[in-house]
Amino acid sequence: MDLKSGYPYWAVKNGLMYAFPRLDADLRCDVAVVGAGITGALIADELAGHGHDVVVLEQRDVCWGSTSASTALLQYEIDTHAIDLARRYDQATALLAYQSCLRAISEIGAVAQEVKDVDFAPCQSLYYASNRADHSRLADEFAWREKHGFPVRWLSRAALKDEFGLTAPGAILSSVAARVDPYRLASRLLRRMQRQGTRVFDRTQVKSIKATARSVQLTTASGISIKAGHAVIASGYEAQCWLRRRVAKNRSSYAYISDPVDPAELRWLAGTLLWESARPYLYLRSTGDGRLLVGGEDDDRDIPARRDRLVDRKAATLQRKISRLFPHLQARPAFAWAGTFAETSDGLPLFGRHPQYGARVLFALAYGGNGITYSMLGAGLLRAQIERRPHPLSGLFAFSRLG
Numbered sequence: 001m002d003l004k005s006g007y008p009y010w011a012v013k014n015g016l017m018y019a020f021p022r023l024d025a026d027l028r029c030d031v032a033v034v035g036a037g038i039t040g041a042l043i044a045d046e047l048a049g050h051g052h053d054v055v056v057l058e059q060r061d062v063c064w065g066s067t068s069a070s071t072a073l074l075q076y077e078i079d080t081h082a083i084d085l086a087r088r089y090d091q092a093t094a095l096l097a098y099q100s101c102l103r104a105i106s107e108i109g110a111v112a113q114e115v116k117d118v119d120f121a122p123c124q125s126l127y128y129a130s131n132r133a134d135h136s137r138l139a140d141e142f143a144w145r146e147k148h149g150f151p152v153r154w155l156s157r158a159a160l161k162d163e164f165g166l167t168a169p170g171a172i173l174s175s176v177a178a179r180v181d182p183y184r185l186a187s188r189l190l191r192r193m194q195r196q197g198t199r200v201f202d203r204t205q206v207k208s209i210k211a212t213a214r215s216v217q218l219t220t221a222s223g224i225s226i227k228a229g230h231a232v233i234a235s236g237y238e239a240q241c242w243l244r245r246r247v248a249k250n251r252s253s254y255a256y257i258s259d260p261v262d263p264a265e266l267r268w269l270a271g272t273l274l275w276e277s278a279r280p281y282l283y284l285r286s287t288g289d290g291r292l293l294v295g296g297e298d299d300d301r302d303i304p305a306r307r308d309r310l311v312d313r314k315a316a317t318l319q320r321k322i323s324r325l326f327p328h329l330q331a332r333p334a335f336a337w338a339g340t341f342a343e344t345s346d347g348l349p350l351f352g353r354h355p356q357y358g359a360r361v362l363f364a365l366a367y368g369g370n371g372i373t374y375s376m377l378g379a380g381l382l383r384a385q386i387e388r389r390p391h392p393l394s395g396l397f398a399f400s401r402l403g
């Protein structure tokens, strides 16, 4: 499966940061993590940091999957509004999902601070109504969040114009959000783990999973065997190949990054993530070196060759939209790309055991627009499951909710 098209900026900027050995002999471990993207890296770090003997297996170079294509806006506000989650499940569930994601932003910040130099920065997030029809939905969402103590402020049309120079019917301003270079964060985490004794292998593809009540045996494409107490399948959007029934829909998302922009032109965009209520939404944020990163134009294409051909056209459309919003801003595409991502029907991820495999195989499917936030939550959740402790998100993120 080809996970990306064009020139994902993080891969261009950082290059191949670290090389790891290929696995060439059988081994044993407590936990085998399959997939070394941001999800596998955060989970392996959480487990290794708490005394588990972890092995990480990656079929490509590490972080070369969708992690290198991510635009990495870190938000607690997920693609499904809290009021819609409350309607679909109940108030307590919506609150649990939103409060957990809120907590995850500072948890990612703490990890970023430990590994250092990953362009992490706290930001605010401005979520504007794309049209008048969405205004009341957004106002209801704001009321729910305010009532439950989330760090939000409502901006009327006039306030939005006055404070941000934006023309829209209204917006929710959240003071908690962040940005990061996800490729660098995951790569540096893996490198740190390796230095501290965790075994990390790249160019090592897992071909089969056999689970019993007591252990899991993984076999690689070259016939090498890994015997583990648990396996964590953190193989991103490709993980669905291990499941008989599809659990999410694959889509493509498009992005571009500009050359560095004059700070006087960037203004408040230097510290604010911006997104809108339309679906698919347009979104943007800046990087530490003052570039503007713009994304959106998602479609249902799952055929890489067709997506490859569309990258430049989609980037031009995104730029036109940005020019309409910010006529003063010169933010032409310097690099443009696209990536596969997957969405579940309720916008929530899937972490934990699947009935096809029993208790020793745990999936880590951080699907949805907030994948990185979910990966952070999944790290704590899967550690609790491996250590046989209850976790508040075990039920909400379980496969069983799909029926």
Ligand SMILES: Cc1cc2nc3c(=O)[nH]c(=O)nc-3n(C[C@H](O)[C@H](O)[C@H](O)COP(=O)(O)OP(=O)(O)OC[C@H]3O[C@@H](n4cnc5c(N)ncnc54)[C@H](O)[C@@H]3O)c2cc1C
Pocket (backbone or CB within 6 Å): 003, 034, 035, 036, 037, 038, 039, 040, 057, 058, 059, 060, 061, 062, 063, 064, 065, 066, 067, 068, 069, 070, 071, 072, 073, 074, 075, 204, 205, 206, 207, 234, 235, 236, 237, 238, 239, 253, 254, 255, 295, 338, 339, 340, 341, 366, 367, 368, 369, 370, 371, 372, 373
């Ligand atoms: C364009 C785009 C924009 C996005 N924007 C955001 C955003 O703003 N905020 C946000 O939070 N999220 C965002 N996401 C989602 C986020 O990027 C993903 O949730 C995240 O990258 C998923 O990481 P992962 O580690 O699960 O998957 P991946 O990075 O794909 O890692 C999985 C790894 O598993 C490996 N693998 C697969 N099968 C095997 C096998 N059999 N054996 C060994 N290894 C295997 C793959 O090679 C891959 O490296 C975006 C995604 C895209 C594509």
